[in-house]
Amino acid sequence: MDPVTKALNELHRRISGLTDGEVASYIPKLAQADPDDFGIAITSMGGRRYQAGKADTEFTIQSVSKPFVYALALTDLGPDEMLRRVGAEPSGEAFNAISLEPVTGRPANPMVNAGAIATTALVAAADPEARSARILDCLSAFAGRRLGYDEEVYASEAASGDRNRALAYLMRSAGSLTDDAYAVTATYFRQCSVLVTAADLAVMAATLANGGRNPVTGERVVERSVAVRTLAVMATCGMYDGAGEWLLNVGLPAKSGVAGGLIAASPGRFGVAVYSPPLDREGNSVRGVAALTAMSERLTLHLMHAPVHLTATVTDTGHGARSSRTRSPEQTALLNRSRQRIIAVGAQGELEFTETEQLLGAVEGAVPATPGWLVLDLMAVTGIRPGSAAMLAAGLADIAQRGHRIVVAAQEPFLAAADGHPDWQAFTSRDDAVAWCEDRLLAGEAPLAPSAPSAPS
Numbered sequence: 003m004d005p006v007t008k009a010l011n012e013l014h015r016r017i018s019g020l021t022d023g024e025v026a027s028y029i030p031k032l033a034q035a036d037p038d039d040f041g042i043a044i045t046s047m048g049g050r051r052y053q054a055g056k057a058d059t060e061f062t063i064q065s066v067s068k069p070f071v072y073a074l075a076l077t078d079l080g081p082d083e084m085l086r087r088v089g090a091e092p093s094g095e096a097f098n099a100i101s102l103e104p105v106t107g108r109p110a111n112p113m114v115n116a117g118a119i120a121t122t123a124l125v126a127a128a129d130p131e132a133r134s135a136r137i138l139d140c141l142s143a144f145a146g147r148r149l150g151y152d153e154e155v156y157a158s159e160a161a162s163g164d165r166n167r168a169l170a171y172l173m174r175s176a177g178s179l180t181d182d183a184y185a186v187t188a189t190y191f192r193q194c195s196v197l198v199t200a201a202d203l204a205v206m207a208a209t210l211a212n213g214g215r216n217p218v219t220g221e222r223v224v225e226r227s228v229a230v231r232t233l234a235v236m237a238t239c240g241m242y243d244g245a246g247e248w249l250l251n252v253g254l255p256a257k258s259g260v261a262g263g264l265i266a267a268s269p270g271r272f273g274v275a276v277y278s279p280p281l282d283r284e285g286n287s288v289r290g291v292a293a294l295t296a297m298s299e300r301l302t303l304h305l306m307h308a309p310v311h312l313t314a315t316v317t318d319t320g321h322g323a324r325s326s327r328t329r330s331p332e333q334t335a336l337l338n339r340s341r342q343r344i345i346a347v348g349a350q351g352e353l354e355f356t357e358t359e360q361l362l363g364a365v366e367g368a369v370p371a372t373p374g375w376l377v378l379d380l381m382a383v384t385g386i387r388p389g390s391a392a393m394l395a396a397g398l399a400d401i402a403q404r405g406h407r408i409v410v411a412a413q414e415p416f417l418a419a420a421d422g423h424p425d426w427q428a429f430t431s432r433d434d435a436v437a438w439c440e441d442r443l444l445a446g447e448a449p450l451a452p453s454a455p456s457a458p459s
């Protein structure tokens with residue numbers, strides 16, 4: 003058995019014994035859920051899926067639909083309009099609270115009912131059927147399979163959903179909802195009645211953790227920026243009135259629902275989901291909270307942990323870098339005497355702020371006072387964030403100002419960056435880069451040609 007499944011089985015076994023909590027009963031049909039049902043699932047960024055217990059048991063998604071419908075509305079409206087219509091403040095209140103801002107009537111929290119009903123109304127569609135269809139398509143794309151409804155739960159909630167209708171009418175009277183209140187809540191009840199399994203929810207959470215691309219199907223479901231904002235709203239608002247404590251203890255964006263579903267996303271690592279119907283006083287799955295608390299501690303998932311830098315960025319710094327070109331004895335002697343003039347610094351991996359700052363520190367330490375050729379070997383660099391590229395360019399410009407010639411060796415995709423720096427010499431191999439510097443040195447050239455005199459006017 004693979005180690006992830008083994009660990010999930012072990013976690014499942016340990017937490018099964020927890021029998022606290024109550025199954026939600028305010029929607030009559032939900033009260034029939036089996037309190038012993040318990041499943042956990044994980045989907046990795048590579049699209050691999052792991053599960054333990056009843057991870058294939060279907061249940062209604064309920065409030066776990068909220069972040070995904072938020073992502074859909076956000077895609078339709080853009081960030082500014084979305085925020086104008088629905089806030090992003092943890093209300094610290096129960097899921098069915100009247101959580102509207104005093105002056106504007108804007109719902110404060112999109113992850114509890116008022117804000118979620120307003121969000122559902124923002125999904126662009128010609129009529130309620132089309133809106134429900136778009137929402138089902140969206141949830142299905144996140145899950146990577148065609149999802150369906152639990153008609154009985156839908157009917158049960160529609161028959162008992164007056165409080166949600168009341169919230170919708172309140173928002174209409176406050177001006178924060180313009181659609182028909184009855185129709186919008188019906189669409190919202192439909193969205194809550196979508197059937198999922200813990201295994202589905204893990205893929206949905208993994209899609210958010212993967213920047214909006216479903217790691218199983220490969221489909222881009224939402225833009226990266228939409229995934230980031232959705233995860234941010236989950237982090238602050240996802241766990242009803244237990245959201246603050248959750249961020250403190252578990253430290254992951256998450257969302258739970260009254261049927262006992264709970265998702266959490268560890269950005270860049272995996273999506274995880276738990277299904278277990280008994281809920282705590284805040285309305286969150288008891289076993290879900292326990293499982294995620296244990297997992298976060300065990301795997302150091304808390305968002306506020308400083309990222310671990312697994313590999314050294316700078317691979318070598320050296321004076322007297324030499325190419326494989328054949329040189330005459332005189333040339334070799336000259337190159338040997340000029341060891342200080344050609345310096346190579348190598349780097350590997352992803353260049354983010356910390357790595358770039360390290361690399362520039364190493365370059366500073368290596369360049370001598372007298373001008374020479376600096377070969378920056380980025381052949382083993384796998385990615386540079388735009389901000390880091392700008393930082394690297396600024397650092398190198400500073401070194402060039404002191405008379406050094408910047409010679410870059412990098413893979414084709416990164417060489418495009420060198421185009422914006424006409425005074426950098428760029429090569430696709432370190433050997434060619436060093437050989438070019440040797441040729442200049444042997445020809446008696448200065449590292450930097452004196453800048454061309456400007457044309458007489």
Ligand code: GLU
Pocket residue numbers: 063064065066097098115159166191194258259260261
């Ligand atoms: N359908 C439920 C309601 O609005 C969802 C609540 C929840 O999961 O928080 O009452």
